[in-house]
Amino acid sequence: MGRKGGHKRRFKNKNNQGQDGYKKFKGDDGYNEWYYDHPIFEAYYKLQLEEAYFKEKPEEFTLFWNMMKEKLPVVFRINKLTPNYQVFLDNLKDKDFIKKFIEEKRKQLEQQGKAPTEGQQQKEQEGEAIEEEEQEAEKEAEEQQNEDEGNGEGEEEEDDEDEADQKEGDDKKGENNTKTFEKFEFSQEEIDTLQINNIKFYPDELVWQINCNRTQLKKSQLLKEFHKYIQRANDSGLISRQELVSMLPPLLLDVKPDDIIFDMCAAPGSKTAQLLELMYTQGGINTKGAVVANDVDQKRAYLLTHQVCRINPSGLVVINHPAQFFPTLQDPTSNQAYDQKFYFDKVQADVPCSGDGATRKIPTQWRNWNTRDGQVLHPLQLAILQRALTLCKVGGYVLYSTCSINPIEDEAVITEAFRRASQGSIELIDIHTKFPELKGRRGLSKWTVCSSTKKHPGHDQEKKETVADWLKIYDNFESIEKNDKLAQFVRDSMFPEPEDKMTNEIKIQNTMRILPHDQDTGGFYLALIKKNSLINWSKKGLPKTAGSNNEEQSAQQQQEQPAQQQVVDDYIPDASEIPKEAESLQNVEGDAQDGKKNNKNKEPVQKENFVTIPEEDWQNIKENYGIEGIDQSLFVVNTIGKQKVVRLITEGAKKFNDCDVKGVVNKVNMGTKAFERSRETFQGIQCRFRICQDSVNLIAPYMSKRKIVVSEDDFKFFVQNKNAKYTEMPNQKLKEEIAQLGQGSIILHCPTYNDNLVCQNFHQSVNIMISKEITESFKIRYLKQLF
Structure with missing residues (x-):
């Protein structure tokens, strides 16, 4: 779930000062140093993770924290539903494919007499840079004008990697009008080491990783054509560029061809597409299942359709609702006399989160991080999880995930769901045995609830203050002082149970944390929950909120709603349970915080x-x-x-x-x-x-009519000739067969490839009725075209 935008401003004034007034320093890679330095952020996670994961090797925390500052490598997944995708896969299996690709392109340019000299390359690069700067400046001015005029519409959604590319480019602009290209460029020696490596835990060799980051792939002159090749494959639906950890939730749901799956927070759609790919890979044309993809933002819901439709899924349903308030539907075909509700077989709840595990993709987290964000989102995440469990059938599964490494958004949400659910109605499945080659950390059985006392302290204050000056720690909910403003979003549901209950009853260790330094990924959290029976939710009224008169609040709750009231499997949260501040914190693909979300456009689609x-x-x-x-x-x-x-x-x-x-x-x-x-x-x-x-x-x-069987050569001919005149067709017999059908839509079916081309037959010609993007896919797969 998510939208593009929200972190595009440089926060720069004439004195090169940030909004907080401290000076910004330019790093070697173009980012400002403060993006990669937040002592409160670091202190918080040292407090949360060090004892559980780094006690025996304290130096490992440094490895973890340094990896949080590195850019992500490029990862993509091949769409197995695409006929003849093996041609593309075979290219990737060649360890020297990138090197050979570049050498082939150089030869092609030399033959055409277009190979640029070194000076021409530098001049072209600088010209492109200036043009890019001007375009970005115009775009930012237009966006600012839209905001000033109250245009609440978000920017256009892209896939995971494109979105991150755009954010990186936007964050680096504005420092000056000169670009240093050398830091993006590779030497021939470095190109020789570039490889595309298969990710072993993902089945069927479908996921591949390039050992360079997005910026290098996109900005390097030598890799420019290879980047275009990858982009063409992505635009056509042959591959999906997606962060590695975000591919885990669909895999863990163990999708079946007949499943009806609810993807509660689906935009921009990469996980939705993956669910459908897994479903159709098993079922083929006999697939009966569906993925109901939901998003709260109406524009993102429309863009989600565009994103997912690249794989042409008949099992896709796109809807627009707040996930936690999704309505209860009735199933007229239900054979359960006691219950006529409609239930999903499986539910994917990749919930809105602060995204502090996504610093490698969204570096502005280093400026914006605050404990408040996780606390504000916690009740929304809990409400979505409870609704997910309610909508799931008995015997079905719910996959809860975030791109946050904050236990308040992760283990605390799972723990509170178990507190509220009737005993034995839900259980956590151990997912650590699913993929032996994937390194995942066990979920935390204890954590600390605390609030940051200030925002980013700035470089000048970094060495003058201690953790105690930055974080206020709460031993338990009852210890919070009345009217403590720092604790205004702290709730009783955020605190852990005793450790023996966490491990023996809830079994929180069955959940998984992915830490960036373990396998060069982003940070991620996953929990797979099985629903064993209808759930009697313990509806105790609103969770107690710190910073107010808890005695008065409790008395009011008892008057409004009896403490022991039970609601059988029909939980829909009260809107007052979720802070209004949560509405302004959205995420990108379930990850990145967006503190500038505009919510003026509230009308449903x-x-x-x-x-x-x-x-x-x-x-x-x-x-x-x-x-x-x-x-x-x-x-x-x-x-x-x-x-x-x-x-x-x-x-x-x-x-x-x-x-x-x-x-x-x-x-x-x-x-x-x-x-x-x-x-x-x-x-x-x-x-x-x-x-x-x-x-x-x-x-x-x-179909038995207007479908013509063609050979491999004839199929390739039409792929090469979008508008083929009768006089140009090499196969006379095929030309006569097409002419006999008369005008109208026809299909050319190639049994060898088990693929089809839609054409429009006219008096004297046959036109291929496919988009430019799909045409590129055909050329890659059947003509083995690289450029």
Whole structure:
């Protein structure tokens, strides 16, 4: 979940002073030193982690803390659903692929007489830098104007790595008008050591890591073409650039083809896409499951659709709701007389968090970190987890995760859920045995609740103060003094249970922490919870909040709500349980804090209403394309608008849609484009709808008309020629076969590759009806095109 933006300002004035007034120092890599230095931040995590993880090797804390300051290596995952993806995979298996790629590009430029001299390269780089600076300055001015005018819309969402790239570039600009390119460039000797390495714990050799960071890949002149190659593969859906640790939640859920999964905080969609990839890898065209991807922000929900649709999933449902308030749905098909509620098979709760484990991706954490952020988000995270457990079926699983290493957002949330749930109704699954090659730390059984007494102290004060001056520690909730302003967001739910209960009853050690220095990743926390029975939630009223009169608060709670009231498996939090300040703290892909979130745009997205395709249109499609063996009810149209698009959904998506009996779900999108109404200007076309490339591989097996089997060579010919004239076709027999079909949409099916191309047949030519991005994917996979 998350949005782009929020950390783009340099906080710079004419005297080169930060907002707090202390001088900023330029680091070797272009960042200011204070981004990588926050003594209160460091003291807090030394207090929380040192005894549990570094007691025997105190020097290891230094390794951990130094790694928090390093940039992340580039990681991506191959989409196994893409036909003939093995061509791309085979390239990666060559340890010298990057080196060979660069050498091949150099030869190509030399043959074309375009190889630039060293001086020309430097001049081009400087010109690009100036142009980039000007564009970024214009963009920032425009964004500032939008903020001033009250435009509450966030910036456009991108995938994990692109978003981080943009933030890094934005954070480094404005220092002066001169760029030093040498620090981004590689020598030939360094290029010889560049490799793409397989991540062993991820199955089927699908995840790969380049031993350089994003900035080097994007800014190095020598790697510029290779970066374009990776970008083309990403844009087409052949790969997904995603942080390694964020790939763990979908893996741990053990996705099945028939599962209906709720992704509660889904934007920007990388984990959603991964869930669908895992689902379809097992089920193929027979997949019946669905992933219901939700986000609280309506614009992010729309952008999520764009992100995930690169893999063309019919099992996708995108909705727009606050996760903790997702409504209870009714299941008309339930055979349980005592319970007619709709339940999900599995739930992924990658909750909003402070993102202090994401310093390697979002370096502004070094300035903005504060204990307050985790405390403010704690009740929201708890509410989302309780709602997740409520919506999950008995025997199902909930995966809770954050990009925070703060126990207040991690173990404390899990502990309080166990306090409130009826005994034995939930249990923590030991996930440390799932991936032997993955190094994960056991969850903490004890931690310290404390508040920072000030923000970043600045360089001048760094060596003059002690931990005691920076952090106020609370032994227990009862010890907090009345009207302690520092503790205004501290709650009784943040404190641990006695250690024996934490380990023997709750079994908090079954949860997992990923620390950056263990395998060169970001920081992450994961907990897999199994629901054993319907949950009797202990509804004790609002958690006690420090900094107020607790006696008066408790008395008021007892009057408003009896302490022992039980609510059977139907928990929806009271809005007053969540601080308003939590609304301004959002995250990027479940990680990075966004302290400048604008929440003026509160109106929910217009509800989309998806219904089965009208009978007349279905008969027209069915007869023209010879479709048999697939249920009409899986083709839906949106009643809002002119019904131009027919979408294919799965049985799981249909069930979810049917269970919204009262129409309370804010639906944004469903399934994948199957057919689109043809333009009336096309004369001689019999079918009113043309086939869409998005779902052609799912529909083609059920088609008996307007589908032509072609050879490998013919398939490659059409990939190379987007607009192929009849006179240019090398295969005379194929040309005659195409001409006999008449005008309209056709499919070229290649059995060797088990892949299909959607074309539009005209009087004298055949046009490939696929996007530029998908065309690039075809060229990479079938023409082995590198450039």
